[in-house]
Amino acid sequence: MSAGARPTGAATLLVIAKEPLPGRVKTRLTPPFSPVEAARLAEASLADTLETVLTLPARRRAVVLAGAPGPWLPAGVEVIPQCGGGLDERLAGAFGACTGPTVLIGMDTPQIDAAALAPALHDAAWDDCDAWFGPAEDGGFWALGLAAPDPGLLRGVPMSAPDTGAVQRARLIAAGLRVRDLVRLRDVDTAADAVDVAAAAPHGRFAAALGRLTGPGAR
Template identity: 30%
Template sequence: MRKAIILFTRAPIPGRTKTRMMPWLSPGECAGLHRAMLTDIAAECRRTEADLFVYFTPGEEEAAALLRPLFGEEVPLTAQSGADLGQKMFRAIAQVLGRGYDACVLTGADIPLLSAPVYERAFRGLASADLVFGPSEDGGYYLVGMKEPHPEAFQIPSYGHEKVLDNTLEGLRSAGLSVAFTDTLFDVDTHEDLLRYRDALCSSPAPDLRATGRFTADHLVLSIIVITYNEARTVDRMLEQMRPFRRGEGRTEVIFVDGGSTDGTAEKIETAGFRLLRTQKGRGLQLNAGAEASRGDILFFLHCDSVLPEDFDRQIRDIMIMNEYGCFGVRFPSRNFFMWTNRWISNFRAKRRAIVFGDQGIFLDRRLFFRMGEFPEIPLMEDYQFSLTLRSAGYRPVMARRRILSSARRYRGSTMTKLLRMKQMYELRRRYRRGEDPAELFEEYESENWEESVLPGRRRHRNG
C-alpha cells in the first residue's frame, strides 16, 4: 500500500504563528516553538513508510524559504487553496490521492505528541474503514484520513468549535460511510497547553525529549527564592552568584526574602538591585512568601550560604522537563571524615528515602508546590515535613549531577562537637515524628547549651 501524510501548517513567522503563547513567549520565541514542533513532526514522519507533503497557509511569501530547511528538498511544499478550511483539506487530499497513493492522512502542526505509531494506527484503521479520525480533546480533530476523496467529510458550515467532530461524523453516517479512530490527543496553543505537554513527558514511562521538549525546557521560567536573616557575612557571595539574573528579565528571576535582619543584609540586597521582600522571621513563612510573589514555572528554594555549581540553572531545566521535583546533592567545605560521612548520608537519604533538606536546594513544579500546601510555617522542620508530604503523595526527587557547597557553620568545633550536632539533629527529627512541638524543638536547637540535650543522661525525658 502506498501511503502519504499531508501536513497543514503555517510558516514559522514571528508575530503570525503560536500567537496565543504571547506574552509568555515573545513573537520570535513563538516562531521558535513552531519550528521545534515542525522538526519533531518531520522526524516522526520519516519513521513511517509514508511520503510527506506539506501544505502551507497561502499568502506567506517567505513560507517555502522557512519550511525547506526543516523538511528537506525531497518534500513537496504547496500553498493551500480553497475558500474555507474544509475545502482546503479536501483539495489537498484529492491532489495527493490523485498521485496514485492508496491512502493518505492529513494532520495539523499543533500536536507535539503526534508520533509515528499514531500515524501507523491511523493507516491500519483505514484497512477496515472508509475514513479515520484522530480526535482532539477540544471536540475537533487533528487527523483525518481516507483511501479516496470523500467530500462529505468537509461539508460542515464552520470549524473552530467543540462540535466539529460530532457534526462531521453525523454527516458521514448519513452518507453510509464507516469510520475508525486513532489516539485522542490535545493541541498545544497556550502556555497552559505547553505545561500539559511537559506533564505528559513527566508521566511517560519512556519519555522522548525531542525538539519541542528541549524548547520547553529552555523556556520554562525559573524562580530562585533565597531566604535571609542576618546573613551580612554570606550575602555578598550569593549576590555575586545571582548577578547574571538580577534584572529578572527572560526566563529566570531572583527573589530575596528577608526575615527582619538587623545586620544590614537587606540593605545590601537592595543596593545590589535585586527584588527584596520583607517578612517576619521564619523559614517556612519566608519561602512561601517568595513562592507566592513569583512567576516561575519552576520554584528553586535556596539558602543564602550556599555555593552553586556554574551551570545550576541548566541542570534544573534538564531535570524538570521530564520530572516534577528535584534537588542537588550536598557537600561541605571540610575534610573532616565525619563531615564526609554526613555528606554521604544526606545524599543517600535524598536518593533512596526521598527526604530532602533545604541546604540541598529543593526545586519543583510550581503547581505541585501549591498542590502540596506549601511549606508548613513552623519554627523548625519545614523542609523535612515538606519532603515527607511529597513522599507520602508518591513524589521522589531527581538529583542533579553536581553538588551544592553548603556551609558547615552549624557544625563548628571539634570532631566530638560535630558528632553531637549530627546526633542532635537525628534526635530532633525522631521526636518531631513522634509529635513533639516544633517550637520547643527549635528552642532546643538554637540553645547555647544544645550539647546537653544529646549527651547521655542529660536530655530531659519527654512524652511522645
C-alpha cells in the same frame, strides 16, 4: 535515514502547516510568550512532526504549506501550496490534491509517534474502513484519513469550535463511511497545552524549545 530506507505504505501522509513566522502562528500563546517565541515553538513543533512523518510508512509525504519552506523542512517531504479560504476550505484543498488513501495531520501535536498513527498506516488499515478519525481533547481533531479523498466531506464544517470534531465525524458517518478512531491527543493552542505536550514528548525539539523559554534564567 536515507530516502531509500524510508518505509513505504499504501497511504499519502500530509501535514497541514503555516510557515512559522512571528504573528502568524500560535497567536494564542501570546501572552505569555512573545510573537517571536511563539513562532519558535511552532517551528519546533513542525520540525518534530515532520521528523516523525519520515519514519512512518507512506507512499508519499508532503507538507501542505501556507508560506515558504525553511530550514525545518527535511529532505523527503514535498511541499504542496495551501489554497486560500477558511480552514475547512484549506483542508478540503489538501485532500483534493491527492488520490488514494490519504491521512492528514496538523503541526500542533509534536508528541505524535508511530503508535498513534499505526492503525491508519499498516497494510490492512483500509480493509472494511473508509475513514480514520483522530479526536483532539479540545473538541477538534488532530488527524483525518480518507480512503477516497473527497473535499466535500470537509467544506462547511465549522472549524476551531468546541464541536468541530463531532460535526466532522458526523459528516463522515452521514456520508455512509465506515469510520475508525485513532487515540485522542492534545494539541498545542495555549501555554498550558504546551507544558502538557512537552511533558508527553520530553526529548523532542518542542520540549527543548519550551525549556529554553521557561527554564531558570529564561526571562
